Amino acid sequence: MSPMSKHVATIAAALLLAAGVGGAVGAAVALETRDDSSNATTSPTAQPVARTNSPISAVYDRAKGSVVEVSTSSATGGATGSGFVIDKEGHIVTNQHVVGGAESVTVEFSDGSEVSAQIVGTDPSTDIAVLDVDRSPSLLKPLSFAAEGSLQVGNQVIAIGSPFSLEGTLTTGVISALGREIQSPNGFTIENAVQTDAALNHGNSGGPVLDTQGRVVGVAAQIRSESGGSDGIGYAIPGDTAQRVARELIRDGSVEHAYLGVSLEDDGPARLGEVRQDTPADRADLQPGDEVTAVDGDPIESGDELRAEIDARQPGDKVTLTIQRGGDEHTVQVTLAERPE
Numbered sequence: 001m002s003p004m005s006k007h008v009a010t011i012a013a014a015l016l017l018a019a020g021v022g023g024a025v026g027a028a029v030a031l032e033t034r035d036d037s038s039n040a041t042t043s044p045t046a047q048p049v050a051r052t053n054s055p056i057s058a059v060y061d062r063a064k065g066s067v068v069e070v071s072t073s074s075a076t077g078g079a080t081g082s083g084f085v086i087d088k089e090g091h092i093v094t095n096q097h098v099v100g101g102a103e104s105v106t107v108e109f110s111d112g113s114e115v116s117a118q119i120v121g122t123d124p125s126t127d128i129a130v131l132d133v134d135r136s137p138s139l140l141k142p143l144s145f146a147a148e149g150s151l152q153v154g155n156q157v158i159a160i161g162s163p164f165s166l167e168g169t170l171t172t173g174v175i176s177a178l179g180r181e182i183q184s185p186n187g188f189t190i191e192n193a194v195q196t197d198a199a200l201n202h203g204n205s206g207g208p209v210l211d212t213q214g215r216v217v218g219v220a221a222q223i224r225s226e227s228g229g230s231d232g233i234g235y236a237i238p239g240d241t242a243q244r245v246a247r248e249l250i251r252d253g254s255v256e257h258a259y260l261g262v263s264l265e266d267d268g269p270a271r272l273g274e275v276r277q278d279t280p281a282d283r284a285d286l287q288p289g290d291e292v293t294a295v296d297g298d299p300i301e302s303g304d305e306l307r308a309e310i311d312a313r314q315p316g317d318k319v320t321l322t323i324q325r326g327g328d329e330h331t332v333q334v335t336l337a338e339r340p341e
Contacts, residue, residue, distance in 0.1 A: 072102035082161035082207030094206030121249035124186035161207025173198030200234035264303035294322035
């Protein structure tokens with residue numbers, strides 16, 4: 001899966017994906033126009049058609065002024081992505097992979113005005129970043145977030161962003177799955193990603209995915225693609241995660257995540273695949289093959305549930321894990337650490 005910001009420095013390499021993974025962008029195809037003037041017949045004068053706004057057009061009209069194009073530069077090149085305004089103080093949400101390592105950031109609004117932006121904070125573990133711009137509150141149009149748990153597979157969604165630097169581009173689709181797992185820029189798992197078939201391409205990164213009421217349900221982040229272009233499988237950071245992380249970044253400039261220090265076997269029970277050296281799990285003498293069956297006495301049945309239990313805690317918290325090892329049950333107390341970046 002590949003992030004979708006566009007690195008300016010890689011234009012000569014056919015606009016490779018932001019992470020450096022292959023994904024050449026095909027050349028534009030011109031539509032052929034035939035000249036059939038010799039067979040032309042006289043037609044009645046065309047009558048004007050009354051303009052009617054569809055629900056999707058209405059959402060776009062309300063939201064387009066909240067969506068921005070984000071451009072960055074650094075010693076190694078630059079990137080272009082998207083973002084959106086979340087309050088009247090000038091805070092803008094985008095992806096961490098769009099602005100990570102940037103020396104300067106510029107934001108372009110839908111009216112064509114460009115302003116410099118400061119990075120308030122970034123969180124590689126959730127691929128969320130917050131920018132701050134100095135702009136009159138009267139010119140800022142914040143988007144709101146959808147309520148947690150309001151999404152269903154099949155709901156129609158709308159993505160707005162700047163794919164290939166084509167600002168203000170709208171694509172539509174549905175939520176094709178919920179509860180997906182995607183990998184963050186620092187290698188950890190982002191839970192509950194929203195999967196959509198709305199076309200997402202390089203430059204959509206950081207832009208909003210909206211419901212039909214214009215509320216943010218996700219932040220466009222990645223695509224799964226064999227071709228490097230949109231193959232109908234896109235992923236967005238869930239809106240409730242983005243909102244929570246943005247609040248913490250605005251308040252503290254950083255986000256702390258609890259860390260156990262293990263990898264888990266795919267699917268099924270919460271069985272440890274690796275215990276990383278000099279981590280809380282290592283110091284508590286957890287071992288590969290241990291199956292965690294409860295956290296603080298609350299039963300768990302999967303690796304997803306174990307991750308959720310750890311994510312809900314803070315660095316320094318003590319947790320008691322119930323484990324199965326060699327047919328025997330043990331309890332182990334672990335002091336969680338802060339997740340490395």
